Amino acid sequence: MTLSIFPCLVLLVGSCSGFIFGSNVHPWDGLKVTWGINPFNSINFADMPRTEAEAEQSGFTIISGCEHENFLGKRYMKDNDPAVILIYDVNGYIAGIQAGIPTTLSNGYPSLELQKHPFVRDFDKHYITAYFVSPDLICTRGRTSSEVSTQGTGTDLYIQNSTNPMESIKIPHQEADIGSTKWVKGHCFPAMGVHYWYDISLDMSCDQLFPVFLLYNGGVLNAFGWAFKAELPSPRYEHPSQSTFKAFMQVKPSCLDQAGTLSTLHIYLNGRPQTDFLCD
DSSP: OOTTTHHHHHHHHSOGGGGTTTTTOOSBOOOEEOOOSOTTSTTTTEEOOSBHHHHHHTTEEEEEOTTOSSOOSEEEEETTEEEEEEEEOTTSBEEEEEEEEETTOTTOOSOTTTBTTTBEEETTEEEEEEESSOHHHHTTTOOOHHHHHHHBTOSOOEEEOSSSTTSEEEOOSBGGGGGGSSEEEEEEETTTEEEEEETOOTTOOGGGOOSEEEEEETTEEEEEEEEESSOOOOTTOBOOOGGGGGGTOSSOOGGGGGSOOOEEEEEEOSSOGGGOOOOO
């Protein structure tokens, strides 16, 4: 299916509210992963449990608690698949998400430049981590049920950028505030949003390609994702073809032409990402 056909498909399964949704996307009211053309595929736009109790009911099992020295929160994984690791605070409310990739990939990814920031090694995997609330809350007081009811999935996006989880990058919530940063604007794409990539340039090395992208709809951050220079097997991952990179990037690093298969994962903080069309 071509890119030009996709918006028509979304209109068939979405609603006209999609064109106004995004003007008030905070608080974040959902948590979904994986973009896909077929909205009827259960893997695409899959809902993730936002409480610890729901995670256990859904088959997620705990892999570490708040005592971990490199990561915050109680970490849960399902079916031994590290593509989606959910993080909950001390009260059992959603606090973040993480992905783990093997330390034994044949292409040596992640590069030395990316190890320890933002990737953190723990045993046989390199992990990348995002928190949805201030890191200093997660393993101390957590959030209350009334706060979660008001705030939704979280209050802000923080990308862990060190072995110390308190050293996390806070992402601008408003697109208008991103101009003073090194995030580079890309293109808008249906059911995704306006992409931003960190400090990219035409002649950069892909060893330095920061594996996070941001997504804004209606000028507000309501999604983000991972982009790994490796072919990873989880069904959660997307594998964009080389021909689609220019649909997401205004500045496409030349090194991507030889990067091989990438694995990406869209992570949505709103409940109806299929209807996200607000590029301005």
